[in-house]
Amino acid sequence: MWLDVVSIAIGAFFGANARYGLSTWIKRRVKWDFPIATLIINLSGAFVLGFVVQLQLSFDWNLLVTTGFLGAFTTFSTFKLESVQLHAEQKWKKVILYQVVTYSAGLALVVAGMFLGSIL
DSSP states (O other): OHHHHHHHHHHHHHHHHHHHHHHHHHHHHOOOSSOHHHHHHHHHHHHHHHHHHHHTOOHHHHIIIIIIIIHHHSOHHHHHHHHHHHHHTTOHHHHHHHHHIIIIIHHHHHHHHHHHHHHO
16 A cells, blocks of 8 residues: 555656646746647646556556656646636636636647557
């Protein structure tokens, strides 16, 4: 049990720091009035999750990568917060675009990741 917690903690440490670093890097370079950093992070995480699931890693590695790293890297709560903020600012088209792209592209990228993982 303690090894499970350690595996998750190690993955989460690196995932959270990767999200912070990538998000900061994107926001410095892309000055859009749209939450593009969170979108890129969540979509890339969806793809990697699908890919990793197909690799059928050992239980400990699976915990480290999926629950730990990807759990901390992707961010459902920030996605929801940014959606609410766009709604509060009455940016209706951006709210709809953000929601539709996140959900539909996220599902498609999980499937694409699974496909790629299955052929490797």
